[in-house]
Amino acid sequence: MSGLIEKxxxxxxxAGIAAYKAAELVRxxxxxxxxxxxxxxxxxxAFVSPLTFQALSGQPVHTQLLDPAAEAGMGHIELxxxxxxxxxxxxxxxFLARLATGQAxxxxxxxxxxxxxxxxxxxxxxxxxxxNPATRHNCQIIASRGIRIIGPANGSQACGDxxxxxxxxxxxxxxxxxxxxxxxxxxxxxxxxxxxxxxxPIDPVRxxxxxxxxxxxxxxxxxxxxxxxxxxxxxxxxxxEPLFGVRTIRVETAxxxxxxxxxxxxxxxxxxxxxxxxxxxxxxxxxxxxxxDGNEALNxxxxxxxxxxxxxxxxxxxxxxxGFAAETENVLQHAREKLHRKNLDLVIxxxxxxxxxxxxxxxxxxxxxxxxxxxxxPEQDKRQLARRLMQEIAARLERHNSRKx
Numbered sequence: 001m002s003g004l005i006e007k008x009x010x011x012x013x014x015a016g017i018a019a020y021k022a023a024e025l026v027r028x029x030x031x032x033x034x035x036x037x038x039x040x041x042x043x044x045x046a047f048v049s050p051l052t053f054q055a056l057s058g059q060p061v062h063t064q065l066l067d068p069a070a071e072a073g074m075g076h077i078e079l080x081x082x083x084x085x086x087x088x089x090x091x092x093x094x095f096l097a098r099l100a101t102g103q104a105x106x107x108x109x110x111x112x113x114x115x116x117x118x119x120x121x122x123x124x125x126x127x128x129x130x131x132n133p134a135t136r137h138n139c140q141i142i143a144s145r146g147i148r149i150i151g152p153a154n155g156s157q158a159c160g161d162x163x164x165x166x167x168x169x170x171x172x173x174x175x176x177x178x179x180x181x182x183x184x185x186x187x188x189x190x191x192x193x194x195x196x197x198x199x200x201p202i203d204p205v206r207x208x209x210x211x212x213x214x215x216x217x218x219x220x221x222x223x224x225x226x227x228x229x230x231x232x233x234x235x236x237x238x239x240x241e242p243l244f245g246v247r248t249i250r251v252e253t254a255x256x257x258x259x260x261x262x263x264x265x266x267x268x269x270x271x272x273x274x275x276x277x278x279x280x281x282x283x284x285x286x287x288x289x290x291x292x293d294g295n296e297a298l299n300x301x302x303x304x305x306x307x308x309x310x311x312x313x314x315x316x317x318x319x320x321x322x323g324f325a326a327e328t329e330n331v332l333q334h335a336r337e338k339l340h341r342k343n344l345d346l347v348i349x350x351x352x353x354x355x356x357x358x359x360x361x362x363x364x365x366x367x368x369x370x371x372x373x374x375x376x377x378p379e380q381d382k383r384q385l386a387r388r389l390m391q392e393i394a395a396r397l398e399r400h401n402s403r404k405x
Contacts, residue, residue, distance in 0.1 A: 003179075003182045004032040004033055004034040004174070004177060004178055005033030005034070006033060006034075006035065007033070007034045008034070008035050008037070008085075009029055009035070009036045009083070009085050010038075010039060010083035010085070010087070010115075011025065011037070011038045011053075011057075012038075012039045012040075012041075012088035012089075012091075012095075012111070013038060013048070013088075014041045014043070014044050014088065014090055014092040014095040015041060015044045015046065016044075016090045016092050016124050016125065016167075017047060017124075017158045018089075018166070018167040019044050019047040019048045019090060021089070021090070021167055021169070021170055022038075022089055022090065023052055023056055025089060026053060026056040027056055027170075028171060029177070030056070032174060032178070036057045036059065037059045037060075037062070037079070037082070037083075038050075038054075038057055038059070038061045038062065039061075039062045039108050039111060040061060040108075041063075041095070041107075041108055045063065062079060062107060063107065064107060065107040076111055076114060079111050080111045080115035080117075081115070081116075083115055083117040084117055084181070085117055085120060085177060085180060086111065086112065086115050086118070087119075087121075087122070087173070087177060088112075088120070089122035089124075089167060090122060090124030090167045091121040091122055091123045091124065092124065092125060093123075093125045093132075095108070095109070096123065096135060097135075097138050099112055099142055099147070100137075100138035100139075100141040118146075118148065119146075119147045119148070120147070120148045120149075120150060120177065120180060121149055122149075122152070122167050122168055122173050123139075123152045124165065124166065124167035125152075125165050126165055127157060127162070127163030127165040128163075129165065130152060130163075130165040131163075131241070140244065143245050148176075148180065149244045149245070150173060150226070151166075151167060151168040151172075151173075152164055152166055153167070153168050153169075153172075153383070154166065164241060172384070176226055179226050179227060179228070185228070185390075185391060185398075186224055186227040186270070186390075186394050187227070187228035188228070188230075189228075189230070189270060190232070190267060191224040191229040191230070191231050191232070191272070192232045192234065192261065192265050192268045192270070193217055193220055193221045193231065193232070193234070193272045194233075194234045194257060194261060194272070194275035194277075194308060195216070195217020195218055195221065195234070195235050195236065195238070195274050196213070196217060196236030196238040197209045197210045197237065197238075197276050197277075197278070198236045198251070198252065198253050198254045198256075198257055198275065198278045198305075199237055199252050199253060199278075200253055200278045200281035200282060200305070201252075201282070201285050202282050202285065202290070202300065203289050203290045204289055205289050206290070208278055208280070208281065208282070208302075209237075209278065210276050210359070211359035211360060212236070212275070212359055213240070213359060213360045214235060214236065214238035214240050214275075215240065215360070215361075215362065216274055216364060216385075217272075217274035217275060218233070218243060219382045219383050219386035220272055220274055220390060221233040221246050222246070222383070222386065223383075223386040224390055225243065225245045225246050226390075227394060230247075231245070231247065232246070232248075232249065232268075233246050233247065233248045233249070234261060234275070235248055235249070235250055235251070235275075236250075236257065236275055236276075237252060249264070253278075253281070254281065254305035254308065257275060257277060258308045261311070261312050262311060262312065262315070268319040269319055270319050270320045270393065270397055271312050271320070272322040272324075273312070273321075276359075277307075279304065280302035280303065280305060281303060281305050282301070283300075283302065283303045284301070307342070309323045309342055310342040310343070313342055313344060314343070320345050320393075320396070320397045320400055321342075321343070321344045321345045321346070322344065322345065322347070322348065322393060323338060323339070323342060323344045323346070323347050323348070325347050325348070325349040325350075326349075326350060326352045326359075327349060327350070327352065327353075328351065328352060328353040329353070331351050332367060332369070335369050336369060339369055345396070346368060346370050346393065346396060347368075348366050348367070348368055348389065349369060349374075350364055350365065350366045350367075351365075361382075362381060362382055363379055363380060363381055364385050365377060368389065370396070375392070
């Protein structure tokens with residue numbers, strides 16, 4: 001059963017080409033049983049007509065702060081009180097800036113200040129605007145106030161650019177709202193996730209690493225945050241943007257990741273080892289750059305790195321343990337061996353030899369294994385997959401905790 005049945009959703013629509021997606025969003029919200037009212041900014045009406053939203057929502061569309069008919073009954077306050085959830089999709093860079101500074105210069109920002117309902121924003125803008133430090137700062141401010149930021153997605157944009165800034169699709173936003181209404185499957189839980197590669201230095205300018213992009217680990221951290229968890233991400237070097245609402249600890253080497261994992265996992269409920277930790281590191285690190293002059297070969301002696309996941313699994317009061325098995329052959333066999341050898345509760349296995357779902361890809365296909373069997377998850381976007389996995393992991397964690405009582 002949908003968590004949106006009879007929920008009152010006030011949808012704010014700001015200016016941007018993504019405003020057309022908000023029409024489909026209204027339709028999907030109503031299909032899930034929600035009652036939807038729409039507030040549009042003046043600029044949003046240049047992209048989509050208020051009549052479109054009136055037809056889809058079955059409700060009058062609100063566009064003006066000082067509407068004489070509505071203000072006879074303090075209409076903006078009534079809207080603020082009416083809403084169970086205030087969703088702004090798309091949320092433009094201009095709107096986020098006004099929200100961060102507490103402005104009330106139109107109907108939507110005024111309602112945002114007046115409501116006690118949870119506020120959720122789905123940003124949509126050009127990739128350069130999203131990465132601008134001013135926008136990043138504004139998002140940090142509103143996230144610190146408890147406003148949930150969902151998205152944006154990566155991909156092609158109307159201007160021809162490619163990058164982060166696309167508004168999430170209507171189905172993804174609807175699923176995120178359902179998690180808001182239920183409070184989240186991991187509400188009150190602490191989740192520690194490792195992501196990305198590690199770098200093992202050879203000298204001050206060279207290092208050993210691997211092809212991991214960190215995308216799957218970051219997607220899992222975002223999914224844990226959406227489920228209400230206190231989420232801590234231990235990240236190796238990546239080019240990914242920080243996740244709002246997620247405490248991120250940046251490390252370089254396997255030993256640094258191990259140290260952070262042991263400290264942070266002691267009181268955690270769930271640990272997910274998604275990082276591609278380098279198995280070996282140079283025994284000696286040169287203090288100065290190694291010169292190639294006269295050297296036809298460079299001999300390095302490598303020593304085994306500590307196993308981060310196994311070390312956390314050996315803690316006396318260990319969290320529920322989930323590991324990853326990135327394999328190139330005999331995927332399920334190697335994953336099941338890892339499950340038993342490292343004393344894990346679950347293993348997520350994938351075939352990194354397949355370039356469509358391997359390192360650096362935005363898509364993945366995995367198996368989720370435990371002692372009883374496995375579940376196959378077909379190829380899909382990593383964000384969608386992370387949500388599915390987190391829901392299943394949360395359910396397993398709940399059953400695990402129930403058995404301990």
